[in-house]
Amino acid sequence: MNDLISNPNYLAYRFDFQTETVGYLPIERDEIRGVSSLKREYIDSSRQLIEVPLAELVDLANSPNQALSDRPPRFIFHTAYCASTFLSRCLDVEGTSVSLREPQLLLDAANAKRLQWQSRSTSLDYTHFPKLALLLLQKHASESEKLIIKPINSVNNIIPELLQVTASSKSLMLYTDARNFVLSTLGKGEGGKQTIRSMFDLLRCDFPHLSNLQLTHTIHMTDLRVIMTLWRLQLEQAEQALQQYSPTNEMASLYGEDLIGSPLEVLQAANVFLELDISSEEIQAIVNSDDRFIDAKNDGQRFSKEKRMKRYERLEEFFGKDLDDGLEWLTRNNPGTKLFPELSAALHIQDATSS
Secondary structure (H helix, E strand, C coil): CHHHHHCCCEEEEEEECCCCEEEEEECCHHHHHHCCCCCHHHCCCCCCCEEEEHHHHHHHHCCCCHHHHHCCCEEEEECCCCCHHHHHHHCCCCCCEEEEECCHHHHHHHHHHHHCCECCCCCCEHHHHHHHHHHHHHHHCCCCCEEEEECCHHHHHHHHHHHHCCCCCCEEEEECCHHHHHHHHHCCHHHHHHHHHHHHHHHHHHCCCCCCCCHHHHHCCCHHHHHHHHHHHHHHHHHHHHHHHCCCCCEEEEEHHHHHHCHHHHHHHHHHHCCCCCCHHHHHHHHHCHHHHECCCCCCCECCHHHHHHHHHHHHHHHHHHHHHHHHHHHHHCCCCCCCCCCCCECCHHHHHHC
8 A cells, every 4th residue: 555655657636535545546647648627537437536535545634834844835726717728738748846736535525525525534634634635645746846736716715734844835826807707617517517516516615604695596697697606705815825925936826818818928028927947948849839828728629719708799689688697786786896906916917027
């Protein structure tokens, strides 16, 4: 089991709350770097998980934080549908950095906090999980590489816990505006709207005034109102993290459209802020490569701003007044909300390019 835990060809995939085991998934390094998300739908689903009892991991969970302080992971936090997968893929450079996109284990740690989970078989509880998850994921970067983790957006409730155990780890907070978020969701059809409702169901647990919201209340909310409410709550959660960690230069915000519009300048700035030490030649090559045009949400398709703009125009024409009314409802019921917000501690793009 020690070999399994330390072998980078086995991913600590998920935590099973019922059996109190961590399921390990056999996976090659190139697969980890190639998938848009470390979810079973992106990985060969025929592979069997190998279960490791939580009891085998108690010593690791209780170990000093030194391993994470000496080699702190970098984080790309985000509010969904804002080019975070694009950024994490671009910053994954062989020999310099390794990017893990949406590891399930961190979502399990986030949900353990929401459940206030306690182990029946060990002394561990939900407070141990963020650190344990990071220690189990750390092996996927070699000694000479920096580990970059792009969690799913539903993990933002444990940002303080993740950054507490990694000392002065650097992180970015990506976000987008209301209209882009809504149109991106609507463009994914019924599946996209269902995903948003699932996200909302998790996120409302992080806000005391929404935690007791009855299921019947959310059922009767229109899809547009759920989408817009989720966007607003995520922006609020993101700003709270920025207020806490940007004064010490540990976190900066990035508007996703800036990355899409000026990839070279933003990648240079992100490289400097995250202290990745990717060479300027490598960043230029990344910007010019075909890999950056892979559509993160549509496997096998290529992304382009022009295609997205045309799709958004069709959606705006189709939804018409309903879309405008929905955005008006958002600002009317939340007077302090800006449809095109500017979060605190914006990444200093010009400083990076001029240097």
